[in-house]
Amino acid sequence: MLEVRNLSVNYYVDEGTVNAVAGVTFNLKEGEILGILGESGSGKSTLGFALLRLVDRPGEIVSGEIILNGLDILLMPERELRRVRGAQIAMVFQDPFTALNPVLTIGEQIMEPIVLHQGVKRGEARAKAAEALRAVKIDPARIDDYPHQFSGGMRQRVVIAMALACRPKILIADEPTTALDVTIQAEILALLREIKNQFNLSIIYITHNFGIIRQLCDRVVVMHRGAIVEEGKTHLVFDQPKEPYTKKLVDCLRELG
Amino acid sequence: MIEISNLTKKYGELVAVNDVSLTIKQGETLGLVGESGSGKSTLARLILKLIEPDSGRIDYQGIGNIRRECQIVFQDPQNSLNPRIRVGEAIAEPIVIHRLLPKSAINDRVAALLEMVKLPIVYAKRFPHELSGGERQRVGIARALASEAKFLILDEPVSALDVFIQVEVLKLLKELKARLGLTYLFIAHDLSVIGYLSDRIAVMKEGRLIELGDKKAVLISPREEYTRKLLAASPRF
Numbered sequence: 001m002l003e004v005r006n007l008s009v010n011y012y013v014d015e016g017t018v019n020a021v022a023g024v025t026f027n028l029k030e031g032e033i034l035g036i037l038g039e040s041g042s043g044k045s046t047l048g049f050a051l052l053r054l055v056d057r058p059g060e061i062v063s064g065e066i067i068l069n070g071l072d073i074l075l076m077p078e079r080e081l082r083r084v085r086g087a088q089i090a091m092v093f094q095d096p097f098t099a100l101n102p103v104l105t106i107g108e109q110i111m112e113p114i115v116l117h118q119g120v121k122r123g124e125a126r127a128k129a130a131e132a133l134r135a136v137k138i139d140p141a142r143i144d145d146y147p148h149q150f151s152g153g154m155r156q157r158v159v160i161a162m163a164l165a166c167r168p169k170i171l172i173a174d175e176p177t178t179a180l181d182v183t184i185q186a187e188i189l190a191l192l193r194e195i196k197n198q199f200n201l202s203i204i205y206i207t208h209n210f211g212i213i214r215q216l217c218d219r220v221v222v223m224h225r226g227a228i229v230e231e232g233k234t235h236l237v238f239d240q241p242k243e244p245y246t247k248k249l250v251d252c253l254r255e256l257g
Numbered sequence: 258m259i260e261i262s263n264l265t266k267k268y269g270e271l272v273a274v275n276d277v278s279l280t281i282k283q284g285e286t287l288g289l290v291g292e293s294g295s296g297k298s299t300l301a302r303l304i305l306k307l308i309e310p311d312s313g314r315i316d317y318q319g320i321g322n323i324r325r326e327c328q329i330v331f332q333d334p335q336n337s338l339n340p341r342i343r344v345g346e347a348i349a350e351p352i353v354i355h356r357l358l359p360k361s362a363i364n365d366r367v368a369a370l371l372e373m374v375k376l377p378i379v380y381a382k383r384f385p386h387e388l389s390g391g392e393r394q395r396v397g398i399a400r401a402l403a404s405e406a407k408f409l410i411l412d413e414p415v416s417a418l419d420v421f422i423q424v425e426v427l428k429l430l431k432e433l434k435a436r437l438g439l440t441y442l443f444i445a446h447d448l449s450v451i452g453y454l455s456d457r458i459a460v461m462k463e464g465r466l467i468e469l470g471d472k473k474a475v476l477i478s479p480r481e482e483y484t485r486k487l488l489a490a491s492p493r494f
Binding site (some may be wrong): 038039181182183185186207208210211212214215238246249250252253254255256257 | 420421
């Protein structure tokens with residue numbers, strides 16, 4: 001469904017060049033939830049941004065291919081790329097408090113990508129926005145409310161509704177529950193599973209949290225210093241890790257209980 | 258060591274801590290779990306006498322000077338250290354404030370504290386930004402110990418750290434507790450790492466203490482529905 005080959009991202013900083021993503025190759029299969037697991041600084045978030053070519057200076061994608069429907073995202077002209085972002089691949093970020101514009105109603109924010117990508121009239125876009133709200137279990141009657149009228153967990157649902165609005169095939173979620181309480185986190189994870197089935201999504205879930213990967217992901221890619229150190233079915237990687245780095249991590253986690 | 262009886266703290270209409278009674282025993286680690294708004298941080302501030310309760314009382318046994326002997330280690334070592342003050346000075350500050358040692362003895366004491374938290378002595382000359390997150394947390398611990406504290410509140414001390422570093426810091430805390438005979442209140446927002454250090458676990462929800470028991474009992478067969486929910490939701494490996 002999405003094939004990433006030999007992707008590298010560098011950051012050019014005063015101290016020199018940092019290989020944030022160093023020749024990463026993996027693929028996302030249709031209908032799966034793929035976990036990208038890494039400690040801070042492993043390159044997992046940079047990888048997520050790179051998949052949509054959202055790496056800004058001082059960072060730069062220096063090599064690789066990201067193949068979606070036979071086309072390389074890295075070679076697309078900007079116009080074509082805009083059709084991919086949001087419409088085919090959508091992204092959900094860590095912090096629902098900053099991902100929403102505080103002066104626009106949630107309805108306006110969910111409608112924005114619909115109008116942009118599908119060129120439909122406002123009335124139709126509003127109906128689609130209401131539908132997206134229903135999908136994330138928010139009462140569509142709240143479509144004209146502002147972000148501050150929602151709790152953190154509800155705001156993350158709004159962000160997910162925005163991501164779903166244009167019916168993407170792929171959802172990239174970068175630590176979407178880190179800012180939330182654990183019981184709310186559990187609800188969001190359940191919701192992701194549900195919308196995955198309902199919308200036929202494939203999901204890339206980026207996190208440092210092993211427990212979430214174990215609960216949620218079919219396969220996992222373990223990153224360390226920009227590279228993939230191990231990849232496989234989640235239970236196999238966690239129960240019988242092959243690489244020394246993964247083994248050490250798993251030992252630590254067993255010790256923590 | 259600390260006996261809390263019918264403690265209540267209100268902020269306007271909100272009852273942040275609601276009739277909480279609880280004993281922290283000398284030499285134990287009591288884990289305190291609660292989600293945001295549960296009142297766990299307010300309870301910590303009440304114990305440190307940073308705020309006054311509306312009703313109820315806290316009795317301290319074997320603690321003379323609360324300000325000196327009860328200390329806190331914060332979650333984010335990046336924000337709890339002054340970026341313009343060198344590590345050595347930050348650790349020396351409580352010694353100076355509480356007039357614990359003559360000036361001439363302070364450097365040796367700072368060196369001993371750095372050694373205690375397993376940091377090189379040359380780190381005394383460094384600034385917080387020159388240290389990693391785990392190293393900064395060790396400085397936070399050294400600073401808390403500088404005033405010869407007997408009781409430490411550990412407020413999510415490893416939540417901001419990577420797994421390898423989490424294990425190191427938790428091991429260090431365990432070791433220091435045995436070596437110095439400390440008592441800990443370990444605060445966490447979920448049940449995932451709390452078992453490592455805790456002897457008993459207390460669960461708070463909406464200002465109330467809803468469950469308190471032996472670590473194993475709470476983690477394996479919690480009595481309360483909410484604790485079960487929290488346990489199920491805590492992503493454990």
